[in-house]
Amino acid sequence: MALDVQRNWDVCMAENLERVTKESDQPKDKKDARETTRAEKPKIWKSEPVYLPDEIIIQILEYVSRFHESQYTLASCCLLSRQWYSAAVPMLYASPYLYGKNFDPFQAVMIPSRNLHVRDSPLASLVKILDLRGLVHQASRRITARLLGRTKGNLEAFIAPQASFGTNSFAALAKCHQLRILDLSLVSESPPLFELLKTVSRLDNLTTFRLPRSSGFSTDVNPALITWPRRLENLALSGGIDAHFMHGIVALPSTLRSLTIEHCPSAKGFALMHMLRAAVRPLAHLETLKLANLPRLSGSACDNVLFILPGLTRLSISVDYITPALFDFDVSSHREAIECHYPTLPHAESLPTRHQWTDGKQCELRTLELTNSGNPGVEDKVSPIDIVIALDEGALPNLRQVRVDKTLLWQASATAADVDALADALKEAAVQRGEDESTSTGVWTF
Structure with a gap:
């Protein structure tokens, strides 16, 4: 028996030696290619997928959505399953990160038809923050107005683009009844200021309002006729706010907590001090004041x-x-x-x-x-x-x-x-x- 075992052992050793010799004789690149192919062969998932309750998935996605680059992660989560799609898609569209390349697909989803009554997008109601500051010439005033019209139901914040916001957006803007933040500071060509303020005054839930740096104030408009949103807390005055406005303004909203006056090339020191004494000093809740970029002071x-x-x-x-x-x-x-x-x-x-x-x-x-x-x-x-x-x-x-x-x-x-x-x-x-x-x-x- 010992002789048989030794003979079998010798045979095995000889076979192993022959195999090793043949492999060593092969070109190195073919051997590496075979090993690489074997290593890259995907594994087959044989077990059943782990089921997670909706509450846990939502908690995971809420953590992921805090980061700036979360949009790509949330889009990938929508492709996993119906369950993950239902949990991730509201967060994906709540505050979309928009720039030049992805704006056209986004607006195509939001505006599938020019006729508002023919075809509506079920995803438009998910948008809560519409931030268009990353756009310059990608959008038109017509597209911006339609986006506001489609997303007006649950929109809470709107940051206007530089070159595509105008008077044709006023009708849709006035219907954004849930809007809390309106930032127009980047608008390069401001619409008439009095018409803009008249539209904004209808937004009862608005708490933050930033005027365009290009806004102008006509001497034909009486500042006493300006009506501010009744819940306004943060106001940023910019643009062509001149002595006529600062001396003629009767009252700022009593709910104001923060006031910013910046980028006003026509503002003079005596007019600014008059405004602080007459209109700002009576504000009982004012806590924050910012003054910057006032070149005539x-x-x-x-x-x-x-x-x-x-x-x-x-x-x-x-x-x-x-x-x-x-x-x-x-x-x-x-x-x-x-x-x-x-x-x-x-x-x-x-x-x-x-x-x-x-x-x-x-x-x-x-x-x-x-x-x-x-x-x-x-x-x-x-x-x-x-x-x-x-x-x-x-x-x-x-x-x-x-x-x-x-x-x-x-x-x-x-x-x-x-x-x-x-x-x-x-x-x-x-x-x-x-x-x-x-x-x-x-x-x-x-």
Whole structure:
């Protein structure tokens, strides 16, 4: 038996040796090609697919949809099965990412027929955010109007394209009753401003409205006739807003919490201050004000902003229009602003005290953002030490965050120590009031 085993072992060894020899004699490229083909052979799924409840699939897709590039993933999920399609397609069309190449297929799905009553797209009602900012000449005004008409049922946010928004979109826009955000800031050729505001006033759920940078205001229009949406909270004024508008405006919506005035080449300093005193100061809920890119303003035109609006909690302002006097709340330093607000005051002794002017409130500013509108030589107008002095004097008791544009060069070695001193002063002020200074207190550049 031992002899038979040895003979069989020798035979096996001989066969293995012969096979190895033959393989080694083959060209290397053929051998590698055979191994590659064998490695790339797809595996056959033999077991039953794992069933997941709808709730778990929806939770997975909700996590995926948070990311910017999720559109490709959601489109792939729609191809897996009917179950995955039903769960993924509402998220895919809720906020589509549109650009040049995919806009034509998207609008073909949204607008399968020119006649609205002949053929409708079941996917149009899924669109909640229609963001067309990535388009320049891909769309036409006719297509934009039709898209608004098809998606008006559940549309919550609309960001207009640069070149394809006009008066023919007003009829569809007025029917977007669920619209909460309307951003027209990129529109290069603005429709008539009064007609636009008249259309927007019908949107009862609108909370955020940004005017086009190209908007113009005709002297034939009475600002007193303007009606604002009744729930408007965030308003951005841009374009040809001039002294006629700022002096003639009667009232802004009382619900306003944030006001932005930027890219207004015709706005002058005295008109802006009049608007802040007459129309903005009475707003009880206003928390945020942003002033930027106002080329006709002088280097100290906005020094009265915090004195006029002590209730602001966030101020974003270009250093082009301010000096350290922004943090001076002495009544005598702002005599001109007070006399403009009370034009009947006969003598300096009649000026109200700071307590009377602010109704007993301290400056409530918590976040100060300093930007740069591009004018040369403004880097040294406001320094970190100016804010440190204001903190030491108690002028800014609630200030906790300072954000600074990188172009102001606060991060340079010459001012690095002053920035550290400001950060320490902000943290010390928070500690003195018993607040947590570890997360929301400090100095940031952007």
